[in-house]
Amino acid sequence: MLVLMALACGGGPSSDAVVVNTDATQMRVSLEPEAPRVGENRMWIELRDAKGEPVRSVDVVASVKMPAMGAMPGMGGPSKATEVSPGRYRADFEIQMAGTWRVEVRATLSDGSVPVAEGSLKVGSPQLTLKSAGAAPGADAEARPEFTLSAERIQRIGVRSAAAELVALSTPVRALGIVRFDESALQDVSLKIRGWVGELEVSAVGDPVEKGQVLFTLYSPELYAAQEEYLLALQSRERARKTLAPQRADYLVRAAEKRLRLWDIAQSDLERLERRGTPLEHLPIRAARSGFAVEMNIAAGSGVEPGQRLYRIAPLDPVWIEAEVYESEIGLIEKGQSVSVELPYEPGGIRYEGRVDYLYPSLSRQARTARIRIVLENPDLALRPGMYATVQIEVDRGERLVVPQSAVLFAGDRSFVFRALGEGRFRPQKVRVGLTSGDLIEILEGLDAGDDVVASGTFLISSESRLRAALEQW
Secondary structure, three states, X not given: OOEEEOOOOOOOOOOOOEEEEOOOEEEEEEEEOOOOOXXXXXXXXXXXXXXXXXXXXXXXXXXXXXXXXXXXXXXXXXXXXXXXXXXXXXXXXXXXXXXXXEEEEEEEOOXXXXXXXEEEEEOOOOOOEEEEEEEOOOHHHHHOOOEEOOHHHHHHHOOEEEEOEEEEEEEEEEEEEEEEOOHHHOEEEOOOOOEEXXXXXXXXXXXXXXXXXXXXXXXXXXXXXXXXXXXXXXXHHHHHOOOOOHHHHHHHHHHHXXXXXXXXXXXXXXXXXXXXXXXXXXXEEEOOOOEEEEEEOOOOOOEEOOOOOOEEEEOOOOEEEEEEEEHHHHHHOOOOOEEEEEOXXXXXXXXXXXXXXXXXXXXXXXXXXXXXXXXXXXXXXXXXXOOEEEEEEEEEEEEEEEEEHHHOEEEOOEEEEEEEEEOOEEEEEEEEEEEEEOOEEEEEEOOOOOOEEEEEOHHHXXXXXXXXXXXXXX
């Protein structure tokens, strides 16, 4: 029986280390730094026998792992410790992301026993927790793995088996997103001439704007003079039609009209000017597209300069969703993939469907996430910029060999299933697992399609197995 006392420490073994006692050996484990960080870290392990003497020249392996979760692959792995002084071992390991990581330390002693300590560490927290994992199995356990249970015992345990099978597997990539304006459809309203604002028709941020709607009226001496020039050109053209040289008059009209058009005077206002026959003191400035006024830098009577941004108009249909996905998941995302979006606070759980439109080329240095852009139709304007949304992308992973997740037991960095061999016979089988999807888990090695495995009652089966100590789950 192993007895544990769990305290965090750093800077090499000390009296504050995690202490694991067996009948013949004491194991002390500590971390450097004491609060693990993303990046390089170090673990110190000190082994002493029952007399307090250092245990020298034994194999010590420290494993720090983040298990696979959904589409995110597992990270970390075992690191063989180096003996730096008698009975004192050092193992370096790397942490790729924040979170809670599984820890296992095992030492293979000269008498064949393998004391194991397992538990967890949390990035940024100084507390290392461990619990007894018992002793790992010896060679005799591997040599005689098969065992038999009576039909009565199987029924009492509630054993149910399932076959390993090939299925079309998909894994979800989930992310938090924020609704944004469609930046490609933004319109900034500015002028090419100096002038003074008359009346404001769109007078507040948030006002709806229709294409062709008057935003404000403008007085400008240059604009007034251009109107006079245009009207004079029209009059000259009428007179020139009675002569033999109307082409020059047509050219002058086109030039005067083009000048007004380049100053963003609408065709309808030019036609009104022609019908009126006299210049307009205040000409209307109209919106080039529909949307909402999301920015306004203008007031009645104020002077405006060329290039000054007076309004920013943004449509709300469609909208963008910008979501952050983990660095490990970005390789699963492709332009054009279908996306479902939900507003977590919206009654009824309405789901919106869209597509991945763009993958941004850079990552956040601190969060290690990448940004993706999703385009959504928004005809009822229910999606408003600034709203939070949950995003899910189902990634097709093709046909994979899977078993129920309940069939797999984990022991440190190893995983096992129990093969159901028929007639009450069972055998533990080491497997290598991959992706998870719903209640299924991928089997990369150890099983073939059609192999029966225990899918329920697995823990009770493991207590019957001669390998039960090795198959205890976290």
